[in-house]
Amino acid sequence: MKQKHNIVAKLLGGLSLLIYFFLWAPVIVIIVFSFSSNKYGTSWDGFTLNWYAALFNNADVKDALIRSLVIASITVVVSTIIGTITGYGLFKLHFRGKQFLRTSILLPIVFPSVVTGSALLVFFTRFIQIPLGYPSIIIAHIVFSSPLAVFVILGRMQRFDWSWEEAAMDLGATRFRTFWRVTGPMLLPAIAASAMLIFPWSFDDFVITYFVAGIGSTTLPIYVFSQLRFGATPVINTIGTLFVLLTMVALALMYFIQKKNESI
Amino acid sequence: MTESNNDSGHEQGLICLDIKDAVKRFPSVTAVDRVSVQITEGEVFSLLGPSGCGKSTLLRLVAGLESLDQGSISIAGELVNELPPYKRDCSTVFQNHALFPHMTVAENIGFGLVERKLPKSEIKKKVTEKVDLVNLVGLENRYPDQLSGGQKQRVALARSLVLEPTVLLLDEPLAALDRKLRKEMQVELKRIQREVGTTFLNVTHDQKEALSLSDRIGVMRKGKLLQIGTPNQIYETPRTKFIATFMGATNIFLGRVVSERGDMVELEIENGSKVFAPLPDHVDIHSVTGFSVHPELIDIVAAKEKKSQTDPQKKTSFSGRIKEVLYQGDYSELTVSLDHLNMELSTFITRGSEYDTPDIREKQEVVVFWDSTDNNILLDD
Numbered sequence: 001m002k003q004k005h006n007i008v009a010k011l012l013g014g015l016s017l018l019i020y021f022f023l024w025a026p027v028i029v030i031i032v033f034s035f036s037s038n039k040y041g042t043s044w045d046g047f048t049l050n051w052y053a054a055l056f057n058n059a060d061v062k063d064a065l066i067r068s069l070v071i072a073s074i075t076v077v078v079s080t081i082i083g084t085i086t087g088y089g090l091f092k093l094h095f096r097g098k099q100f101l102r103t104s105i106l107l108p109i110v111f112p113s114v115v116t117g118s119a120l121l122v123f124f125t126r127f128i129q130i131p132l133g134y135p136s137i138i139i140a141h142i143v144f145s146s147p148l149a150v151f152v153i154l155g156r157m158q159r160f161d162w163s164w165e166e167a168a169m170d171l172g173a174t175r176f177r178t179f180w181r182v183t184g185p186m187l188l189p190a191i192a193a194s195a196m197l198i199f200p201w202s203f204d205d206f207v208i209t210y211f212v213a214g215i216g217s218t219t220l221p222i223y224v225f226s227q228l229r230f231g232a233t234p235v236i237n238t239i240g241t242l243f244v245l246l247t248m249v250a251l252a253l254m255y256f257i258q259k260k261n262e263s264i
Numbered sequence: 265m266t267e268s269n270n271d272s273g274h275e276q277g278l279i280c281l282d283i284k285d286a287v288k289r290f291p292s293v294t295a296v297d298r299v300s301v302q303i304t305e306g307e308v309f310s311l312l313g314p315s316g317c318g319k320s321t322l323l324r325l326v327a328g329l330e331s332l333d334q335g336s337i338s339i340a341g342e343l344v345n346e347l348p349p350y351k352r353d354c355s356t357v358f359q360n361h362a363l364f365p366h367m368t369v370a371e372n373i374g375f376g377l378v379e380r381k382l383p384k385s386e387i388k389k390k391v392t393e394k395v396d397l398v399n400l401v402g403l404e405n406r407y408p409d410q411l412s413g414g415q416k417q418r419v420a421l422a423r424s425l426v427l428e429p430t431v432l433l434l435d436e437p438l439a440a441l442d443r444k445l446r447k448e449m450q451v452e453l454k455r456i457q458r459e460v461g462t463t464f465l466n467v468t469h470d471q472k473e474a475l476s477l478s479d480r481i482g483v484m485r486k487g488k489l490l491q492i493g494t495p496n497q498i499y500e501t502p503r504t505k506f507i508a509t510f511m512g513a514t515n516i517f518l519g520r521v522v523s524e525r526g527d528m529v530e531l532e533i534e535n536g537s538k539v540f541a542p543l544p545d546h547v548d549i550h551s552v553t554g555f556s557v558h559p560e561l562i563d564i565v566a567a568k569e570k571k572s573q574t575d576p577q578k579k580t581s582f583s584g585r586i587k588e589v590l591y592q593g594d595y596s597e598l599t600v601s602l603d604h605l606n607m608e609l610s611t612f613i614t615r616g617s618e619y620d621t622p623d624i625r626e627k628q629e630v631v632v633f634w635d636s637t638d639n640n641i642l643l644d645d
Contacts, residue, residue, distance in 0.1 A: 167362035171376035
């Protein structure tokens with residue numbers, strides 16, 4: 001029996017290694033080749049930092065990067081605010097259609113992004129006149145990010161001891177002061193966790209952004225895509241590497257904040 | 265504030281909490297059903313009753329955490345019906361203490377003072393006073409998760425007391441503590457109350473806690489306040505069958521008044537026997553449904569020992585047979601089946617008392633007897 005166990009364990013171990021390899025190999029290749037002096041970034045010719053230098057001198061890249069950062073930042077702020085207020089309302093208030101609202105809130109992230117993207121495009125151009133560019137992209141990002149924030153914050157509220165709020169009010173704090181001194185700080189880890197989830201989500205988004213961006217508003221993912229159509233250049237590798245780094249930092253931060261969130 | 269003039273013989277004093285005909289309905293039940301009570305300054309008043317009787321809801325109505333459907337509540341003469349909790353001059357000690365986990369002990373205690381915008385130095389002074397009062401010196405900078413259950417409860421107490429409220433509301437504050445700790449905290453609570461003199465409105469389901477802590481007790485059941493009185497009155501003269509059973513007077517005889525003899529009444533019970541009991545003031549003899557007697561007041565001897573007939577106006581006695589003896593060490597609990605009556609009497613024999621004889625054993629024929637003045641008249645529930 002033990003023999004069999006060992007063989008099965010080894011097989012499963014081997015399978016996991018294979019999966020991780022396929023997961024990480026492309027990423028590692030890109031990271032490695034971003035330092036390669038090969039003109040097309042497809043093989044190893046020697047170490048160089050030229051491509052990173054070129055990146056920092058590229059106005060288009062900087063433009064796209066700033067656009068992505070601005071959009072992600074605004075999205076994070078607005079989505080977490082919407083998420084907090086919605087979570088509060090869904091948890092504390094009782095009204096008709098509450099159950100419906102609670103389930104339908106998740107729809108934007110359940111729909112395929114192609115569907116959401118094209119639907120939003122039609123909405124922005126035919127139903128209400130929202131200029132394509134910053135306004136349309138930001139609204140679209142908020143649409144698919146807020147549900148995430150609601151989800152995380154609502155989840156935290158289920159584990160929240162609401163007698164803290166009662167105690168605060170009993171001791172003389174108004175509803176606002178209670179939120180400011182008690183509920184807010186207690187919810188902060190959850191709010192931060194949802195921010196850490198939303199930022200990379202928004203920053204990395206391609207499909208929905210591509211639909212609603214219109215002409216001339218390029219986010220970083222869209223820039224990379226458009227460059228690829230002209231053939232691979234090592235700049236793609238550098239951007240890819242930076243992407244991975246940024247996302248990993250965000251995830252690491254989120255991990256530590258989530259840990260704090262759980263310990264309360 | 266108005267002068268109090270209630271009927272339970274309590275000392276005259278200023279009324280600091282006046283509840284009139286309070287009603288609170290929930291979709292499935294009326295939690296508080298026309299309750300009225302006046303609490304005087306400086307007293308410890310306990311709302312006693314089983315789970316679901318409405319005592320916690322009543323407390324929350326006073327605190328402002330629930331809103332009244334009908335009736336009124338006044339604190340220190342001021343009508344508070346429409347006031348939110350943060351504007352009412354009362355403070356609550358919650359059962360689960362509800363300490364803010366992201367604040368230290370000192371910050372927790374000072375919470376309300378910060379809301380009152382007091383200067384830092386004064387807050388520090390007041391907090392230090394209260395920390396000393398509840399015996400938590402040295403723990404000011406700890407966080408709640410570093411404290412024991414009893415310590416947490418003391419912080420909660422200090423946090424409320426530091427605001428010097430007109431009434432301190434306690435929602436079964438000791439229920440979550442283990443037995444030994446509960447007894448210690450009861451003593452602590454009493455000491456602190458005597459020291460600060462704050463009026464306490466205490467909610468509990470524990471009769472012993474209510475008896476030892478309170479100046480007056482109000483017994484509640486199914487949303488109604490059944491009886492208000494001093495611990496002695498509630499224990500020794502419970503007014504209804506429910507209260508009697510709740511307080512441990514488990515020997516209940518049903519019967520009706522047939523005549524009056526001076527300050528006693530004659531009751532006829534199930535088998536036609538006549539029993540005498542003192543008639544309390546203001547009681548309508550037509551609403552008398554029987555009487556109760558506490559087990560510890562009943563004396564018991566072997567049948568063959570009982571010689572003379574007793575005067576029923578002085579002593580009530582029955583013959584019976586011991587059904588069961590439950591040895592508890594320092595005392596034994598006896599169950600006696602009474603002759604000619606479909607009833608079992610419960611009594612105690614303390615070890616070493618004159619009734620603790622070898623004759624007292626199961627299946628022994630006995631006579632139980634007690635002073636007729638110990639018979640407590642019961643009214644309709």
